[in-house]
Structures are given as structure tokens and as C-alpha cells.
Amino acid sequence: MSNACSSCGENGNCSSQKEGKDCGKKAQSPEDLKLAENLDRIKNKIVVMSGKGGVGKSTVAVNIALALALAGKKVGLLDVDVHGPSVPRLLSLSGQQAHIEKDYIEPIPWSKNLWVMSLGFLMPNRDEAVIWRGPVKTGLIRQFLQNVAWGELDFLIVDCPPGTGDEPLTIMQLLGTEAKSVIVTTPQMLAIDDVRRSITFCKRTGSQILGVVENMSGFVCPDCGKRHEIFKSGAGEQMAQDMSVPFLGRIPVDPELARAGDEGFAYVKVYPDSETSRVMREIVQPMLDLQAVTT
Numbered sequence: 001m002s003n004a005c006s007s008c009g010e011n012g013n014c015s016s017q018k019e020g021k022d023c024g025k026k027a028q029s030p031e032d033l034k035l036a037e038n039l040d041r042i043k044n045k046i047v048v049m050s051g052k053g054g055v056g057k058s059t060v061a062v063n064i065a066l067a068l069a070l071a072g073k074k075v076g077l078l079d080v081d082v083h084g085p086s087v088p089r090l091l092s093l094s095g096q097q098a099h100i101e102k103d104y105i106e107p108i109p110w111s112k113n114l115w116v117m118s119l120g121f122l123m124p125n126r127d128e129a130v131i132w133r134g135p136v137k138t139g140l141i142r143q144f145l146q147n148v149a150w151g152e153l154d155f156l157i158v159d160c161p162p163g164t165g166d167e168p169l170t171i172m173q174l175l176g177t178e179a180k181s182v183i184v185t186t187p188q189m190l191a192i193d194d195v196r197r198s199i200t201f202c203k204r205t206g207s208q209i210l211g212v213v214e215n216m217s218g219f220v221c222p223d224c225g226k227r228h229e230i231f232k233s234g235a236g237e238q239m240a241q242d243m244s245v246p247f248l249g250r251i252p253v254d255p256e257l258a259r260a261g262d263e264g265f266a267y268v269k270v271y272p273d274s275e276t277s278r279v280m281r282e283i284v285q286p287m288l289d290l291q292a293v294t295t
Contacts (some may be wrong), residue, residue, distance in 0.1 A: 029123045035146040035174070042076070042153045044290050047207065050184040053162035056215040057184040058236030059261055060157035060251070060283075062090045064182070066266045067284045069114040073154040073291060076107065078144055079118035080171060082137050082159040083130050088120040092264020096121050105148045117148050134166040141170045154291055162194075164201040172205040180290075182200045182248065182283075186216045187235045195236075199243050210286055211246035214237050220251045220275040227252070248286065249279045251282075 026037070039045070048061035058081070065077040081086035088094045091110050098121040099106040107115035119140065120126065132140075150156065158175075160168040172179055181202045185195040195212075202209050214236030219228045230253060240247040251257075254276045260267035268277045 016234070017027045024136055031146060035142070038146055038148075038150060039175065039178075042150060042156045044155045044287065045158070045179045046182060046210065046287060047171055047175070047179050048182045048184060049168050049198055049202075050162050050191075051164065051196070051198040051201075052185065052191040055162075055184050055186045055191055055195075056251075057162065058076060058086045058159050058183070059257065060136040060184050060213055060215060061157055062087060062261075063257075063280050064284055064287070065114060065155075065157045067268050067280050068155050068157070068287065069111060070266070070269055071284070071288060072243070073113065074150075074152065075114045075290075076150045076156040077110075077114065077116045078148075078156060078158045079120070080141050080158060080167045082119055082132060082140065082167060084161065085118045085120035087116060087118045087159055090261050090264060091116060094120070094264075098122055099285060103147050105143070107150065115150065117144055118219060120152075137166050137175050138170045141167060142174060145174055155287065164197060168201070168203070168254045172202075172207055177206040180210050182210050183212045183245075184215055185212060185236045187214060187231050187233045187238070189235060192235050192239050196239060196243065199239075199245060209245045211248035211283075212240040213248050213283055214250045216249035216253050219244065222274075225275075246286070248283045251276055251279050251283075274277065 003278065048057055048064065050057045063076065065075050069075045077087060079085050088096065093108055093116060094112065096108050098108060104184050105117065107117045108121055109115050119130065158171055160171060183195055183198050183202070185191050199209060214233065216231065217233040217236070219230050221228065233250060237250070246281045252275055254274070256271060257267050257276055260270070271277055
């Protein structure tokens, strides 16, 4: 009979075992080891989320990924919005199909520095509804982290669906406390109320909050450069202050940003001198500072 520790499998070397106790360690499965190995090759994990739908969260996530890639960083963009994957359209990748083998999924390249994965790349019919309960969604997200060949990345940007349900909870549990969060809101109080809950969610799951982004915040005239407050602005910044989290910036309403999403081109590359691109550079600077620390 083996005298290995029943929890960790150590055979005669476990100090707790020598004292007649079980050390409490659990042996890791091959799947757990593969997940840990994949995640260890990613320096920074950033989850973009919001408690409210319709705030432009996916647009913000995509442009964060693009800005980091254009800054020369190796970036993965993971879309875990199972019921409404929008990243493929935002990057003009609709219709692409991911190459899949046993325990291996190849991400879709957007550029030499940016690789993308979404359920949209696995669906044969983009009009097909995804009718899944929590355990199936949890399993898919784990596969995206465990089996996608991300390689060595400076950043993994995760675009979550709105709310604090299965998808964001699964991501936070799998990434652990290394995951950092960016919270997206609009200035309206209806959005602010829900986004407060996202901040509480991040604090309870142990995720460091990089900051709040206020999207659709005013309109900057492209001709005269004057800012017009179409909706009230500043509520996101005030919320961040009230909840003691950083504020990253205000992205103005920009028709060209909406067109970039529809047509799938890189806004921050095509319009580098716009007010929106300037704000995006401000938003990603704390992330680039993270990279400087981990390098």
C-alpha cells in the first residue's frame, strides 16, 4: 500500500504527513495544470465589464486592445459574451472560423500583435440563438482560457457581457486575483446605478479595479473643437470618486467611432489625432504602466 499523502500525493516528503496529518493540498488535474500553464504565459489580465447593457463596453474593450497592440504589445482579446458576441463584427472578422483540434483552439489573428477568440468564430450560423444554461457557458469560458493557443502575451483583454452573472463570475474565478477590471458606464443615472454593483462585484471577488470609463460623455465638434453636453456628463467620474476607485477618462460621442464599429476598422489608427483617440491613450496608459512594472 502506498504511503503517499492522500491530498497532495507526496510520498514520504510531506511534512504534514510525517506529523500524522493530511496537509490539505489537493492534487491538480491535467486540465488544471494546462489552464495554469496557459495563464502563466500572460503577463496582464484585464476584464472589461459593466453592470448595464448598451454602454459601449465592447467598443471600449476592442479599442483598448487595439491601442495596446498599436503600442507594440502582444495582445489577446477574448469575447465571453456567449449570447451576443459582437467582437467579430467590431474587428471585421465576421465569418471567420477558428481551427479546432483536440484540446487545442487557434485564435483568429487580427494583426501581428493582436489575436482574437469569440464564440462567434465557432458558430456555423451567426443568426442561430445560443440557448445555454450556466454550466455550459462556464465550460466554454474555461476552454477559451485553457485550450486557446494564446502563447506569450503582454495583455489579455476580456470583454464580458453586462451584469454580474455566470460569465464575469467564471472569468474572475478562473483568472484569480491577478485579474484587473475596467468598468464602463454612461453618464445617465440609470446606468450609474447598475455600474455601482459591478464595482462592488469586483471588490468582493478580489479584482483590482484599474478604473471607470465614462462613455458617450458629451460631443466634441470635429469642425470647431467645442464640446457640447448632449447628455449630462461627469456622473461616472463622481461615482468613481464616491466609491474610491480611479477614473480613467471620458469618451465623447463620436459618429466615426460608431462607423468604425459597423465597418470593423481600427478607429485609433485611422483617427489618431481625434479627441476620442486622445482619451483612449489616456485610458490605456495605466495599463502600459502595469507592463513596465512586470517587464
